[in-house]
Amino acid sequence: MLDKALTGSKGYWIWIFSLLAVIGVGVLSYLHQFDYGLGVTGMSRDVSWGFYISQFTFLVGVAASAVMLIIPYYLHDYKKFGKIVILGEFLAIAAVTMCILFIFVDLGQPMRVMNVILHPTPNSILFWDATVLNGYLFINLIVGWTTLTADRKGVPPPNWVKPFIYLSIPWAVSIHTVTAFLYAGLPGRHFWLTAVMAARFLASAFASGPSLLILLCLIVRKVSKFDPGKEAIQTLGKIVTYAMFANVFLLGLEFFTAFYSQIPGHMHSFVYLYAGLDGYSKLVPLMWISSILAIISLVMLVNPNIRRKENLLATACVMIFISLWIDKGFGLVVGGFVPNMFERVTEYWPSLPETLITLGVWSIGFLILTVLYKIAIAVRERTASWPELH
Amino acid sequence: MSINRRNFLKFAGASTLIGVTGTAVIEKILLTDAEAAVSPGSEALTAKRWAMVIDVSKIKTEDDYKKIIHACHSIHNVPDIGNKKDEVKWIWEEDYEHSFPGVSDEFVPESIEHKSFLLLCNHCAKPACVRVCPTKATFKRPDGIVAMDYHRCIGCRFCMAACPYGARSFNWRDPRPFIKEETKEFPTRMKGVVEKCTFCSERLARGLKPACVEASNGALVFGDLEDPNSEVRKALSAHYTLRRKPEVGTAPSVYYVIGGNEHA
Structure with a gap:
């Protein structure tokens, strides 16, 4: 199906190459950081986490919000979400990828990242966060890809994928809960x-994620023949309202x-x-x-x-x-x-290289999102005239 | 080449046999080496739980403070980078109010209010940094010292977020150009790892007390908290002491004698 991402309008390619340009700048900035150390950022002894970890935290929420489509569609048989549930899953894939990248660029010794797996430490919340994030990425890749492939063939998704879909619900809650535990368990x-x-993380996630999804749905409708559906967008709007x-x-x-x-x-x-x-x-x-x-x-x-x-x-x-x-x-x-910790104030502001790396990671996320959405749209455009499958 | 079932089983059997005996031999070699590496030498100082009592009233001049800090930083290759953002420090001065936030009273004897306290890693009995480390790069030794493996640390800085005492420093850049006189007795660190006070575990192994204690003219007392006859226990029974942020439950092992005027 990936071939569908290789054909597109002029606007599509301008967007793709713009993202690649920002990614390129981000990669160069990262090489600079890799060489010099994290001192290129605005972080300090007092504010030892900054932009990278906060982007990661925010994006875990965006990723978790896919569950706001999964629950109504798969548990309550809310059919209006049938067409866009794939958009939620693909958004989750892009967001989790960004999360993992943001953790990676925040590491002082990135070449040792495998130490987390080589020396598994269950008492560390970060160990669990790495586990649930990778698991969530895996689940959404399986579910997204399988359901879309089935759609393209005009058949219902295979039964074996159902457990993964149901598993994705508590799993989505888990990624944001565990991320909150990174913070909420620190003395001092x-x-x-x-x-x-x-709880606050989940609430803000279910507001920020679906509001991005609404915007994405509107963009999808504008640039393609695939209409996510007015009613689906309205329902998302209600979800955003309650969550906010x-x-x-x-x-x-x-x-x-x-x-x-x-x-x-x-x-x-x-x-x-x-x-x-x-x-x-x-x-x-x-x-x-x-x-x-x-x-x-x-x-x-x-x-x-x-x-x-x-x-x-x-x-x-x-x-x-x-x-x-x-x-x-x-x-x-x-x-x-x-x-x-001494009740003194040290302020933080991201540096230029830090900002460029951050933009680079966001662009990687949007590139993944664009490619996945392009594929989903191509399939949906083809099957739009077909009767409802589920 | 194809292997039939019979040959495969023969091969598997033989390699298992070699494996079993081979492993046993290697284990024996490794064990002796490992034991030699971790068992304390005959002159080593040992304890059930190392602790420190700091009586700043016995530190008189600014030079006395500098001497103590220098004793630590010079033998541990702690860089002097010269800016607050990249700062690395193992032991440093802080005033009363900011050493004991939330505890410090509004009206205290002048001798305490304007006195500098020495801050360092508290080598907590229940260290939050050890709890959060995702690679066991920071760990608690059986003698209570919270130690670091600079070669395992991935630089995630979770320990810095978790430490309630701001005791940990990160190498935001390569520290080596900023080491004034490098000593070969202690490893230098590379960029991207966290470091902090080790209670001079490397000196204890050679029968020496921590460098800061040695340089303090008796202001810093070091010993086994679980030994009722140790110097620290004697100091604790003779003076009223404070620990930093005891309410967070980390059980710090560094005590501060709060003397006021009788010690001034």
Whole structure:
């Protein structure tokens, strides 16, 4: 089926080569980092994780969100998702690949990455994270590829793949729960030491992932003859709305606990992120943009009349995606390190090579996504006239 | 060449036999070597749980602090990179307020408020860094020392996120050009790995106390926490001490004598 990705319009190739160009720059920047060390980044002794790990954290959520299509379609027989469930699975594949790459580029000694397998350490959450991420990639490759192949032939997917589909549901929850546990089990980091971390991760994931999926569906409809379906997009919009409310609610719980208890350690990171601490306030504008975008998008989404207009729905989805990217793809990780263990403030901002490497990894993800979607679209365009299979 | 069943079984049987006896021989060689490598020498200092008591009231001048820090950093090839971002340090000075955040009181004797404390790895009894390491590159030895294998560390820095004491440094760049006088007695590190204080495990093996203790004129006391007659236990029963962030449950093995004026 891969051949379908090798034919396309001029616009398709311009997009592909643009991505390849950004990837090229990213690879060159990575070679520089590989040679010099992680000192090329903005990270420091005090803020020892930065952009890479926060992108990884954010993208695990995007990957996990495929389950928001799998559950309605396979467990509740919601047929409207039949056509787009493959888009969710392929998005998951691209997102998990980015996750794995982001962990890789964050390693100080990347050539030793196999030590995680050579010396398996079950008491380390990172060991489990590597396990569940690779497992999730594997499951989605099997399920996505098998169901699409069956579709192309016009037959129902083979029965042996069903267990993998059902397994993908708890597995999707597991990848984001385990990722939250990376943070939520560390003594001394008050900002992360919260029992609702995994719940908040899942809520924000089910808002950010489906909002990206809505945007992708609209793009797919624009550039191809495959229509993901108006009703499917609307249902996704409702999922985004509920999930975003849950996320904002959980964030509110964090604020309450921190500020009503008045325990300094619990308040400090929030104060740093939203108001600045000891005169340091680099992230304050970003965090407020995130909050304002979240509020505007929620006001829009909760109103059915606005949500039903696809242009406005798309606008709200862009806002939610940016809002959650700032919150989770930046503030959450950096906030945990500020103030440091001595209650002093060291700020973090990504460096140029770090940004280029990050863009490079995102471009690899989008390249994978484009190729997979191209194939899925080609199959869907061909079978669009056929009656429903399932 | 094709192998029939009979020949295959003969071959398998023979190689198993060689394998069994061969492995036994190799195991014997390896075992003696390994035992020799890990068993303490006759002069080695040993303990059930190494611990340190720091009485900063006995460290008088800035030069005294520098001497202690230099004693450690010089024999361990700790680089002086000269900027805060890439900084690598095993033992360093910090004021009272920032050494004991959340514990420090508003009104304390002047002698404590403006005193520098020496911070280093706490060699916790329940170390969070060891718990999170995905490769066992950092591990707890039977004598309580939290050690590092610089050759196994993948540089994920999970241990740095987990350590409640900011005791760990990462080699953001090649540290070797920044080592003033390299000593051949201790390995240098490469870029991309985490490092920290080792409680001078390499000196203990040769019967020597940690370098900082030796350079401290008695301000730093080192010994076995589980031995009631050890120097640390005597110091702990004679003085009121604090540990950093005991509430996080890591059970640090470094104690600080909080004396106030009677020691000033």
